[in-house]
Amino acid sequence: xxxxxxxxxxxxxxxxxxxxxxxxxxxxxxxxxxxxxxxxxxxxxxxxxxxxxxxxxxxxxxxxxxxxxxxxxxxxxxxxxxxxxxxxxxxxxxxxxxxxxxxxxxxxxxxxxxxxxxxxxxxxxxxxxxxxxxxxxxxxxxxxxxxxxxxxxxxxxxxxxxxxxxxxxxxxxxxxxxxxxxxxxxxxxxxxxxxxxxxxxxxxxxxxxxxxxxxxxxxxxxxxxxxxxxxxxxxxxxxxxxxxxxxxxxxxxxxxxxxxxxxxxxxxxxxxxxxxxxxxxxxxxxxxxxxxxxxxxxxxxxxxxxxxx
Amino acid sequence: xxxxxxxxxxxxxxxxxxxxxxxxxxxxxxxxxxxxxxxxxxxxxxxxxxxxxxxxxxxxxxxxxxxxxxxxxxxxxxxxxxxxxxxxxxxxxxxxxxxxxxxxxxxxxxxxxxxxxxxxxxxxxxxxxxxxxxxxxxxxxxxxxxxxxxxxxxxxxxxxxxxxxxxxxxxxxxxxxxxxxxxxxxxxxxxxxxxxxxxxxxxxxxxxxxxxxxxxxxxxxxxxxxxxxxxxxxxxxxxxxxxxxxxxxxxxxxxxxxxxxxxxxxxxxxxxxxxxxxxxxxxxxxxxxxxxxxxxxxxxxxxxxxxxx
Numbered sequence: 001x002x003x004x005x006x007x008x009x010x011x012x013x014x015x016x017x018x019x020x021x022x023x024x025x026x027x028x029x030x031x032x033x034x035x036x037x038x039x040x041x042x043x044x045x046x047x048x049x050x051x052x053x054x055x056x057x058x059x060x061x062x063x064x065x066x067x068x069x070x071x072x073x074x075x076x077x078x079x080x081x082x083x084x085x086x087x088x089x090x091x092x093x094x095x096x097x098x099x100x101x102x103x104x105x106x107x108x109x110x111x112x113x114x115x116x117x118x119x120x121x122x123x124x125x126x127x128x129x130x131x132x133x134x135x136x137x138x139x140x141x142x143x144x145x146x147x148x149x150x151x152x153x154x155x156x157x158x159x160x161x162x163x164x165x166x167x168x169x170x171x172x173x174x175x176x177x178x179x180x181x182x183x184x185x186x187x188x189x190x191x192x193x194x195x196x197x198x199x200x201x202x203x204x205x206x207x208x209x210x211x212x213x214x215x216x217x218x219x220x221x222x223x224x225x226x227x228x229x230x231x232x233x234x235x236x237x238x239x240x241x242x243x244x245x246x247x248x249x250x251x252x253x254x255x256x257x258x259x260x261x262x263x264x265x266x267x268x269x270x271x272x273x274x275x276x277x278x279x280x281x282x283x284x285x286x287x288x289x290x291x292x293x294x295x296x297x298x299x300x301x302x303x304x305x306x307x308x309x
Numbered sequence: 310x311x312x313x314x315x316x317x318x319x320x321x322x323x324x325x326x327x328x329x330x331x332x333x334x335x336x337x338x339x340x341x342x343x344x345x346x347x348x349x350x351x352x353x354x355x356x357x358x359x360x361x362x363x364x365x366x367x368x369x370x371x372x373x374x375x376x377x378x379x380x381x382x383x384x385x386x387x388x389x390x391x392x393x394x395x396x397x398x399x400x401x402x403x404x405x406x407x408x409x410x411x412x413x414x415x416x417x418x419x420x421x422x423x424x425x426x427x428x429x430x431x432x433x434x435x436x437x438x439x440x441x442x443x444x445x446x447x448x449x450x451x452x453x454x455x456x457x458x459x460x461x462x463x464x465x466x467x468x469x470x471x472x473x474x475x476x477x478x479x480x481x482x483x484x485x486x487x488x489x490x491x492x493x494x495x496x497x498x499x500x501x502x503x504x505x506x507x508x509x510x511x512x513x514x515x516x517x518x519x520x521x522x523x524x525x526x527x528x529x530x531x532x533x534x535x536x537x538x539x540x541x542x543x544x545x546x547x548x549x550x551x552x553x554x555x556x557x558x559x560x561x562x563x564x565x566x567x568x569x570x571x572x573x574x575x576x577x578x579x580x581x582x583x584x585x586x587x588x589x590x591x592x593x594x595x596x597x598x599x600x601x602x603x604x605x606x607x608x609x610x611x612x613x614x615x616x617x618x
Contacts, residue, residue, distance in 0.1 A: 148609055148610070148611075149610070150609075150610055151610075152610075153609070153610040153611030154611050181609075182602075182606060183609040185567075185568055185571035185572050186530050186568065186572060187571075187572035187573060188571070188572075211602060212602060212606045213564060213567055213602050213603040213606050213609075214526055214561060214564030214567070214568075214601070214602035214603055215526055215564065215567070215568050215571075217523055217524055217526065217527045218526045218527040218529075218530045218568060220527075221495050221527045221530060221531070222530070249602070252523060255522060255523030255524065258494075258522055258523070258524070259494055259495065259523075259524050259527060262494035262496075262497070262524075263494050263495060263496035263497075264496060292523070293491075293520060293521060293522050293523035293558070294522040294523055297491060297521045297522050300457055300459075300462070300490075300492040300522075301457070301458070301459055301460075301461075301462040302457075302462030302463045
């Protein structure tokens with residue numbers, strides 16, 4: 001991958017679609033991924049390896065991965081909630097397995113019917129499978145509800161940091177922190193990522209922020225200042241969590257890229273092409289609600305992007 | 310005024326209304342101001358002293374000020390673009406005159422038909438009037454287009470800082486920086502406010518941010534970190550600039566208060582009452598577009614506000 005100051009990890013085709021009842025046609029998904037790639041995205045979570053009866057939106061997971069792998073230099077991520085998903089994802093050829101592990105027991109049980117401790121054991125099994133079958137594949141754990149939970153309310157910070165430590169010991173190459181339900185504030189983001197870096201160092205992974213209460217971009221800024229360099233976001237702000245009521249709205253990729261580029265930090269992404277890529281979402285998901293202030297307002301007069309590495 | 314960590318200066322009744330063609334009935338404005346006051350706001354820019362033929366929305370400026378002054382402890386701000394406006398505002402009884410001075414010559418000419426240098430002279434005349442007639446009244450200059458201009462494009466930072474210095478020398482008690490058209494990014498906010506504090510010290514005034522490209526709250530966070538403690542914002546995110554095309558959307562007061570309170574910083578504002586106050590806007594401006602993610606999503610489960618001072 002070319003050098004950039006920050007990595008934008010697009011999660012729309014996974015996190016965006018899973019919260020929408022509409023099923024997007026496979027051909028439309030591929031056009032969307034191609035448009036993201038053309039804009040410069042080099043890390044995309046393209047799908048989720050879950051039973052098709054639970055999420056019919058993801059029934060074409062293997063086909064989507066197969067296509068994404070044809071795009072040179074693209075890091076192809078696939079979400080796996082368990083060992084069975086990991087087997088399918090490895091067979092399909094993802095470069096990175098992403099595993100959500102909730103810090104909230106209530107959310108974990110609702111989402112995957114396992115406690116956080118049971119999920120750590122599942123991660124160990126996935127790591128063993130990866131080590132045996134495909135040691136080149138990366139494993140990124142993401143701690144869901146790290147900043148609070150619509151079911152449990154407050155999630156103690158000690159629980160989150162302990163879980164990050166356990167996931168690292170279990171063999172995750174990186175562990176990120178996710179504000180699954182949009183409860184985070186910048187002070188909390190600073191505290192938790194600072195503690196994560198102290199606990200697991202460079203194995204601290206992405207900031208995955210939602211804009212549910214309008215603080216998504218500010219929380220990304222706080223995470224950047226705390227040392228985070230990978231950010232999950234979603235074109236058009238698609239996304240949410242099917243098991244967390246009211247949790248709509250991933251951070252909008254366009255607005256996040258605008259912020260970083262305006263700050264002089266290179267993302268490797270061409271903003272005009274990124275905004276053009278929205279058409280693929282709008283065409284593939286007719287009538288879906290899309291977000292994004294930068295796309296609506298247009299780029300500032302005289303705006304110039306940092307040179308790409 | 311009771312002690313708070315940050316001051317939220319509501320500008321909806323001025324900045325919000327001036328960009329809407331709809332004329333709000335005076336009684337509805339007073340209910341809106343009362344609802345803001347009931348939520349804990351203690352600084353409100355209630356109107357603009359401009360010719361009624363230019364902005365019929367503000368024809369009732371004196372009456373609105375008269376009512377606002379009856380609310381104990383409320384600091385009543387009124388915008389004045391020139392000496393004539395200042396005469397009317399002083400006669401009406403505002404506590405603070407706010408004077409917009411654009412750093413962009415093109416914007417300044419379009420907005421008030423004066424160059425920035427001519428506006429500095431106008432500020433001197435207003436200061437002399439204030440000193441002669443009502444020395445207890447404060448004068449706050451706000452540098453419009455401090456972060457860029459839809460007409461001129463880039464606005465050199467040196468121009469902004471020089472203007473801040475000139476306005477301070479002209480006698481403004483405070484000078485704030487306004488992102489009139491939503492071009493600012495956090496790095497630029499940090500740079501400019503840091504330079505402003507170095508140049509004019511504690512006479513550095515409010516951060517007035519717009520959310521036109523989704524960065525409004527992140528820019529407020531950057532301004533807070535640079536030392537700013539007063540923030541302009543607008544209930545329901547009403548607002549914009551009539552002479553800056555596409556410049557919609559003041560920072561949403563509800564989301565900004567949510568951020569600060571969630572960070573443990575007291576604003577003196579009760580969030581539940583603030584969200585309830587939206588009804589006054591919605592009832593008084595039927596069909597107007599309102600913004601605000603926190604109001605839509607609701608407060609987090611178990612959320613507790615900091616104690617008010």
